[in-house]
Amino acid sequence: MGNKDVTIYDVAARAGVSISTVSNVLNKPLRVNAATRARVLAIIDELGFVPRDAAISRARKGIGRIGVIAPFTSYESFRRRLVGVLQEASERGSEVVVWDEASAAATTSPVMSSLPVKHRLDGLLIMGLPVDNTLVDRLITTGLPTVLVDTRHPRLSSVTVDDDLGGYLVARHLLGRGHQHITAVREKQVSDQYVSQAQRRFAGIERALAEAGLPSSHLEQATAPGTDVSAGRAALAELWASGRRPTAFFGHSDALAAGIVAELRASGIDAVPGVAVIGYDDGPLAEAIDMTSVYQPLEESGRLATRMLYARIASHQPVQETVLKPEVVVRAT
Incomplete structure (x- = not known):
């Protein structure tokens, strides 16, 4: 049984870290290096601190949660990109939350100005959907690491195919x-x-x-x-x-x-x-x-974008644009 009298402040003081570090260990574990995370978890066990069950479970697994938004039902190419995302996330033990959006070509308002994100996320991938400056301001202000795939914005990192x-x-x-x-x-x-x-x-x-x-x-x-x-x-x-x-x-x-x-x-x-x-x-x-x-290196673009996102979650990174090359595969037609 845990000790309900022990607070997050007690854990932070014993571990020699800030309150925000303890909070990140529990809620955004990818933002904390493995050694610090292990030390904080050991103190939590020693003191009998009782965080939310879901939080301690995520912290022990070292996982985070990333979101992926794309027109998945409109194009097979985005499903294949998602395969690359899921492969990379699985290797890191992360959770992935997926949203399907309408094709930009099929709507009169193709530029994303808001997000249907209600879950707590450590990072976000936006695929194939143009974003406007208002949304980018919101993402940067809230500190949500974001990477674009198959679209670009000068203030966000991106992975595209030429x-x-x-x-x-x-x-x-x-x-x-x-x-x-x-x-x-x-x-x-x-x-x-x-x-x-x-x-x-x-x-x-x-x-x-x-x-x-x-x-x-x-x-x-x-x-x-x-x-x-x-x-x-x-x-x-x-x-x-x-x-x-x-x-x-x-x-x-x-x-x-x-x-x-x-x-x-x-x-x-x-x-x-x-x-x-x-x-x-x-x-x-x-x-x-x-x-x-x-x-098109679709699965590869999904993996690369996910790696780029994890790097941004772990620490501040400059804006990076990666452009992949297509090639013709000649067959009977």
């Missing part, structure tokens, strides 16, 4: 196969309040076209009614209905590109020499249907 380079590689691949006109299929972007991944990839395509002496009009953009395979099929069916017959397709995601491949195959057009399709993300779907795709 989308401009990805688009450039798409165009170089298709140009190398003899195509001079590229049809890019993407979901509709409702708001112009931010620059999306698709826009950066298209800028890369235009750069490659310009280097080849071709105008930007050689990039045609088609809008899909969603982000899944059926949306890719619908987008291509609409192209056919309009009388257009492009032969080089770029799907903004593997799912959209797979829908294009499925519709081509259903129409018997994929057997025509010279038709090319390339997706983006290079996930299991691309491999399963033998589709050329742009590889």
Whole structure:
């Protein structure tokens, strides 16, 4: 049984640390080095101090709690990033709280100005969602360590994949196969309040076209009614209905590109020499249907961002931007 007369002040005095250090040991153990945490826990046992059960359990495990916010149900790529986060967190014994947000492309107010965070967190990862200055001020003022993934802000650390380079590689691949006109299929972007991944990839395509002496009009953009395979099929069916017959397709995601491949195959057009399709993300779907795709180090980006977050939880760190490189994986399409 614990001694209810012993207070946190008694623990701090016996351990030779501040009250805030004892509080961090119990509530934010990742902020305290292992030796100090062990000493404080030993004093807690010696004096019979009775903190909240959940707090002492977390402290003994040396774990903390991090939050992850992303449009998980909109894009497979963020689920894969989350795999990397969970792997890293598991190795450190941390708890992970996950929130799903609407896709930035599908909302008229894509910039995050508030957070649905009600749980006590030691750190936060925001994936694929632009943030505004008001939110950044709040995060910094409250001292919540935060790392962005797949988006940037000059006052927060981030891990991104070079989308401009990805688009450039798409165009170089298709140009190398003899195509001079590229049809890019993407979901509709409702708001112009931010620059999306698709826009950066298209800028890369235009750069490659310009280097080849071709105008930007050689990039045609088609809008899909969603982000899944059926949306890719619908987008291509609409192209056919309009009388257009492009032969080089770029799907903004593997799912959209797979829908294009499925519709081509259903129409018997994929057997025509010279038709090319390339997706983006290079996930299991691309491999399963033998589709050329742009590889993104998604799981790696999740792990790197989580490591960066833990470093910021442990001590103050300067703002750091890590940019990873994509690459084309050539398959049958």
